[in-house]
Amino acid sequence: MTEKKLLLGDEAVALGALYAGLSGVYAYPGTPSTEITEYIQQSPLALERGVRSRWCANEKTAMEAALGMSYAGKRALVCMKHVGMNVCADAFVNAAVTGVKGGLVVLAADDPSMHSSQNEQDSRFYGKFAMVPILEPASQQEAFDLTAEAFRLSEALRLPVLMRLVTRLAHSRAAVEIGPVRPQNALDPDDERTRWVLLPGNARRQYALLIGKQEEIAARAEEAGCNSLEIPRQAQDDKRETQEGLGVIAAGIGYNYVREILPAGVPVLKISQYPVPAAKLRTISTQCSRLLVVEDGQPFVEEQVRGLLGPDYPVLGRLTGALPRTGELTPDCVAAALGADCANGLPPAVHLAPRPPQLCQGCGHRDVYTALNRVAAEFPGARIFGDIGCYTLGALPPWRAIDSCVDMGASITMAKGAADAGLRPAIAVIGDSTFTHSGMTGLLDAVNDRSAITVIISDNLTTAMTGGQDSAGTHKFEAICLALGVEREHLHVVEPLPKNMDEITRILREEIAYEGVSVIIPQRECMQTLSRKLRQKKQAK
Amino acid sequence: MKIDLKLCGVGGQGILTIATVLGEAATAAGLQLKQAEVHGMSQRGGDVQSDLRLSTEPIWSDLIPLGGADLIVSMEPMEALRYLPYLRADGAVVTASRPLVNIPDYPDEAALLAELDSLPKVVRLDIEQVARDSGVPRSANMVLLGMAAPYIPLLEPDSLRAAISRIFSRKGESIVQANLQAFDLGLEHSMKLVSQ
Structure with a gap:
């Protein structure tokens, strides 16, 4: 019988990593990523397995220590909020050049709408910049499942894998079906010095190797089960609820808002693994006459879709004003973009004042x-x-x-x-x-x-x-x-x-x-x- | 069947404990659930809210759409008003009635309560006072949960009581009893109004 647990998105990643045979988590606290490391620190399984979990001084020391654990053959997780990626960028980008030994998963929790941050930067750009695979779960269940997949992918490709959450998944709870526990990796340090000593001669060869892996990274995203193409049979003739010829590309939790509205007969391409699956994108583009891109954060997919389909294919999204250019997605803005009717709530109250957070009494x-x-x-x-x-x-x-x-x-x-x-x-x-x-x-x-x-x-x-x-x-x-x-x-x-x-x-x-x-x-x-x-x-x- | 709740209050008032009890009860009852929370110490003293969705069917969005909430459950009267645009036209508001004034421009109390009372379905009670008078001063949030219980038909009061027992069990039997008593006080209050 499978076990079910009520977990935050963050906790689902933590448990997913533990079940995948994690040996160490390295992190500096940052909303909305903090609960991942806290969960591991309190987990009996982590204690039993001696999983290293103390807080690090910053995201760069965390990333480098995790790379060291990977070098030694074991599975390591690095967690941070989006701006932490700026702090550890040097180590992250170069870890793609050295490659990894034990699975190395880098988790960035983005904060669209800046609930507790100073910007809305989208970590997926870092993944593309470093040329590594990116996973973006749509649900708590996918957060659990894809964490294990991220470790498998990392070891198969010998690359760090970036996993991206957003606040609404990181801090939202749902029941998650828990899978089997995998053993931890044994100590098995890498001995290929030419991979790890990034003198220019070695670095050039390693960089060429990284470029050479891009085709396989793309092929894996194309085949990934989490990138699903849903084309209803009557796509062409059922036009009850939405505008004619519309298709939707939904990334990460954007998919949930699309399914909430359930546009009848509208083809949907769900994306949870990058690079953008180009063949699936071409298929949906031929079924539709225009595409709406629904993604949380910056127009990462939207720009690529425009590039892949060319200037003549109509692509709607944050860049065209179909969705707001800033702020997190809501079921309301996605409903409006899909042309669905919105329910009417009560008008805003009159006797209302803002209540900003405060320093505690006695602080x-x-x-x-x-x-x-x-x-x-x-x-x-x-x-x-x-x-x-x-x-x-x-x-x-x-x-x-x-x-x-x-x-x-x-x-x-x-x-x-x-x-x-x-x-x-x-x-x-x-x-x-x-x-x-x-x-x-x-x-x-x-x-x-x-x-x-x-x-x-x-x-x-x-x-x-x-x-x-x-x-x-x-x-x-x-x-x-x-x-x-x-x-x-x-x-x-x-x-x-x-x-x-x-x-x-x-x-x-x-x-x-x-x-x-x-x-x-x-x-x-x-x-x-x-x-x-x-x-x-x-x-x- | 589904029910969407907006839980709200001021940071530190214990709305996440209400959410935890509802989550525990819903899971035990085999319901689907999604609950988006506000985290972080920086919310202390500021407005906080949580979207809780319960359903017999799969739930997609973690957030409740505007005009989609069946119920607002609030630890503070002005905070209940903050989320009215999320309430269905025939939705209910269950709220504590005593203002928590920690800002300089808090609205006039009488006018605020009059606005609350003008809504179609409202249950309000001075939960802090009730909890204090009954010797369970730290369980005001469970009084509020009891008040909300009749508006959550997917969960029987007994399943909520069982969830309270499980959630508080590690804190000792006396704390379990205090919270159960608080829950029953709130439930009784709402049932009286419903029967009227």
């Missing part, structure tokens, strides 16, 4: 911003460069404290560049986990340049925004800063509490006046992780 970041705002007000030209984390909420009222938030680590380096340009005072606010992710190297640059910046590492002893995962540098920040060359007398640790406000503002004032690198570390545990620990202690009693 140490609150005290940091209160102190910072007080002191910054004394320096009219002050600019505060923010970073990625809960403390980005310092941009909202009542603080309105930060002037920028761009990418992981950019607070320190942007403050440095602005200080180089003559801006005074230039202040950076960065969280503890973000600092070890991407802030340390920038701080080294600032120290070497003796830049006039004040860096505040707001340390709550956790990676809070994604739900309180371990932070790589906890209890090491003073040592790290000193080792990077920050002067002892310009390095301070304070406890951000209202009662310490005078001390904190005095230190801030003095260090902002200093024409060099100073680091202030307000250190107090996150309210959420603290109360969770207290609850667990109480339950244990």
Whole structure:
């Protein structure tokens, strides 16, 4: 009898990987990908099998460690949110050139509509750029099944395989039928040095090998069961619900919205494995007189379909305005694009106000911003460069404290560049986990340049925004800063509490006046992780 | 047969626990289910919602279309109003009636409740007060689930009770009992209204 489990898309990937014989997961937390690694960390099967699952410092260290595990012959999974692909791109793209030994699956969870992200970049472009196969499950069941397929594909082609989720699948739950458990790979390190030492002579040969694999990658996508062509028999004469001659290309979860509306008699090509299956695309194009491309994210398939079918074949999608150019797909926008009738809901309410997320009551970041705002007000030209984390909420009222938030680590380096340009005072606010992710190297640059910046590492002893995962540098920040060359007398640790406000503002004032690198570390545990620990202690009693 | 629910509230109020109980009960009853959740600590204190779809047939979309929800279940009255465009014209709203005011421009309470009461089918109750008065102050969300139960014909109250027992069992028998009691208080409230 097959077992069924209620799983998030993320959890289905995690369990799929464990059942496929995973030996290690490497990841940095990032919404909406975090629950994959968390599931593995709590899985009895992972514990029994000794699956390596501790959080990594960033996505690049994660990718490289996973490549090392693959080199040693075992199956490894790397997980991240879409912008993490930017951080690990160097390792990812070159892993396609070396190729892999044990199966290597790279999972990127994209966030169309930017529910908790700063952009809508589509990871499928990275897969095409690196010239590796891409899988994009449409459902939780496919997330489980295709993860095993991704490992098989990776070992068969000796390439990393990119798997793409979007928020709505990553964070949606459904019943999943669980398949058989496969044993883990034995230790079996690769011994072909010419594959792995990417000196130009070797790299040229490896790159030619990668080019040579493209035909097989395309052939496999063409034959893949998850790329299905559904042409109703009466496609040509049943025109009850939709416009004449329309066909649909539906990628990933776009397929669900199309099936929800169930356009009668409309041919559908479902795509869950890339490259775009060109032969199937030609078949559907001959059955129809125009095609609508339904895909979540950027117009990745739409552009390729246009290229494959030529300028005279009408292709509709995000580029033509048939679907919105930005934001995630909804059943409503897909229904409109298919010309289906939409149900009428009630009109929007009158007595309604937006309710943005907030820093928790009692959170140490609150005290940091209160102190910072007080002191910054004394320096009219002050600019505060923010970073990625809960403390980005310092941009909202009542603080309105930060002037920028761009990418992981950019607070320190942007403050440095602005200080180089003559801006005074230039202040950076960065969280503890973000600092070890991407802030340390920038701080080294600032120290070497003796830049006039004040860096505040707001340390709550956790990676809070994604739900309180371990932070790589906890209890090491003073040592790290000193080792990077920050002067002892310009390095301070304070406890951000209202009662310490005078001390904190005095230190801030003095260090902002200093024409060099100073680091202030307000250190107090996150309210959420603290109360969770207290609850667990109480339950244990 | 299918039922689409919009669960909503403010981050930290426990709507995901309601979703977990419904999911557990639906799975035990052999129903199909899809439940799209909002995750991430950054939603704390902000508006949160979850789309829960139950059906005897396969479900495709993880999201409920506009005008498609049979029921809005909300831990906070203004949050119930936020999702009205998703409610069917004859859909029901089951909500806590006490505002959670953590924003400066929260609407006038009387006007907000009057707007709620003008909807065709509304059940509202001060669930925090009821839970406190009955000695189960931490189970207000289960009072709300009890209130919603008569509007979820795919699941019998007994199957929801069994799910509550299973979900809370690892926290001890007293917590199971508190949540069952809270559920019954909510159910009783709605049944009285239905019978009227």
